[in-house]
């Protein structure tokens with residue numbers, strides 16, 4: 001067993017889970033503030049130079065877990081570790097946000113998808129080293145293709161795809 005304590009709190013526009021954009025093509029453009037406890041402020045030294053950050057946080061308003069998940073982005077079920085479901089054995093959330101600015105121990109960020117006052121466990125610079133050509137998106141790519149196909153079936157002239 002491990003015990004952890006939050007380093008801070010995320011302030012976001014979302015007070016209820018229904019308010020967070022979900023499903024295929026959901027865009028996370030909402031802004032929020034990551035506020036660290038005063039004793040951790042020195043740990044933010046030099047963070048301003050990074051455009052994006054990983055935020056590691058706790059799904060503190062979920063109870064229990066399901067090993068088979070039903071993501072809103074697909075009509076099919078998938079193993080929880082192949083999804084980003086909040087209902088997981090260790091209720092840990094991971095979000096990449098854009099760093100807009102820093103004021104002392106407060107980081108203004110864009111791209112939050114956690115509820116207001118969610119506890120933060122850690123923050124790290126985001127440095128992706130995987131070329132896009134090598135990334136595979138698993139069942140999500142298949143769900144997107146199916147949705148695009150049924151979209152075209154409904155309106156063959158549109159050529160519109162979801163996303």
Ligand SMILES: C[S@@+](CC[C@H](N)C(=O)[O-])C[C@H]1O[C@@H](n2cnc3c(N)ncnc32)[C@H](O)[C@@H]1O
Pocket residue numbers: 017018020021022058059060061062084085086092093094095096113114115118119
């Ligand atoms: C699909 S999860 C993805 C979160 C994160 N990007 C990840 O991959 O771990 C996002 C959903 O978690 C739920 N959620 C957000 N904050 C939460 C919290 N503090 N407690 C419980 N559920 C939360 C909301 O329903 C939101 O739509």
